[in-house]
Amino acid sequence: MTFPPGAVQDDEPDGNSFALPAHVAGSGSLDQLAETARDYARAATSENTLTAYARDWAHFTRWCRMKGTDPLPPAPEVIGLYLADLARGTARGPALAVSTIDRRLSGLCWNYAQRGLPLDRRDRHIAAVLAGIRRRHARPPVQKAAILAEDILAMTAILPHDLRGLRDRAILLLGYAGGLRRSEIVSLDLHKDDTPDSGGWVEIMAAGALLTLNAKTGWREVEIGRGSSDRTCPVHALAQWLHFARIDFGPIFVATSRDGTRALDRRLNDRHVARLVKRCVRDAGIRADLPEAERLALFSGHSLRAGLASAAEVDERYVQKQLGHASAEMTRRYQRRRDRFRVNLTKAAGL
Known part of the structure; x- marks a missing residue:
């Protein structure tokens, strides 16, 4: 299927979605406000x-070219065919997971909306195909393994005591004790409003550290108390890194010089956390009973977050608050070891 002559095929979203209407005379101040509006709109999405x-x-545009059709304007019939192709798999690649297909559709909806061409994902050509894909191919979500207390201690023990080791030890302990997402860890600044790309800041107090985070679910505070010893204390590890890295302003977790002797001013990418977790799992011999490839696939940056939920033996609502979950059910998904039958409805019903 091809679209009428003159159909636009740009590869970038229309940058004029926040331009002034045609009937409004432009001015320096209005044009500046339009640019500000575009900046805010870009900041709405991570x-x-x-x-x-x-x-x-x-x-999607590459797929359209291969099939001899055009990506613009949006055609629900074509989108439905694209989703079906993703689900069936081909010799060029395996079938995608249902969650990935759903994400791909969200990406297309967003891209069309930026071009002023909304796509209705409830259209029968899309909704029916996606429902069939879910019914036939949906599987329970694959969860990453939790890093438990004994694991985190083994992982931090193998880190050197140089500048990089101090930084990575603070990342692991803070991420574990705070139940933080990897993006939340690396987006921290030392003080409020230190940098434009800050995702929150830290206050170190006598009893612990208070993190104020601008997370995906909104602003929240995370309280991290001091540990039972300096060796295992996330607050002590953070203070040590800040002291020896001579950081008193801006991003907390930054890159180091090639020789490892100086902290640079470049904020770490969140992928560093995932790589760090996998490397330490391997070097510390965590789950050494598994082949290495399978073992590394089992752990990720999210394993720190699942570790706190699984290991903290406190009332569930405190864990829920720390993780910033809206419901207890979401928190339970993170608890890899818990008494699933503590409440026995069979007995309670008289059987």
């Missing part, structure tokens, strides 16, 4: 999500 949506659009 960089990682924007990157994923850009890849989704690139994949």
Whole structure:
């Protein structure tokens, strides 16, 4: 299927979506406000999500070229065929997971909306195909393994005591004790409003550290108390890193010089956390009973977050608050070891 002559095929979203209407005379101040509005609109979506949506659009436009059709304007019939192709798999690549297909569709909807061409994902050509894909191919979510207390101690023990080791030890302990997402860890600044790309800041107090985070679910505070010893204390590890890295302003977790003797002013990417977790799992011999490839696939940056939920033996609502979950059910998904039958409805019903 091809679209009428003159159909636009740009590869980038329309940058004029926040331009002045045609009947409004432009001026310096109004043009400046339009640019400000565009900046705020870009800030509404995280960089990682924007990157994923850009890849989704690139994949779809390439698929359209291969099939002899056009990506613009949006055609629900074509989108339905694209989703079916993703689900069946081909010799060029395996079938995608249902969650990935759903994400791809969200990426297309976002890209079309930026071009002023909304796509109705409830259209029968899309909704029926997606419902069939879910019914036939949906599987329970694959969860990453939790890093438990004994694991985190083994992982931090193998880190050297140089500048990089101090930084990575603070990342692991703070991420574990705070139940933090990897993006939340690396977006921390030392003080409020230190940098434009800050995702929160830290206050170190006598009893612990208070983190104020601008997370995906909104602003929240995370309280991290001091540990039972300096060796295992996340607050002590953070203070040690800040002291020896001579950081008194801006991003907390930054890159180091090639020789490892100086802290640079470049904020770490969140992928560093994932790589750090996998490297330490391997070097510390965590789950050494498994083949290395399977073992590394089992753990990720999210394993720190699942570790706190699984290991903290306190009332569930405190864990829920720390993780910033809206419901207890979401928190339970993170608890890899818990008494699932503590409440026995069979007995309670008289059987």
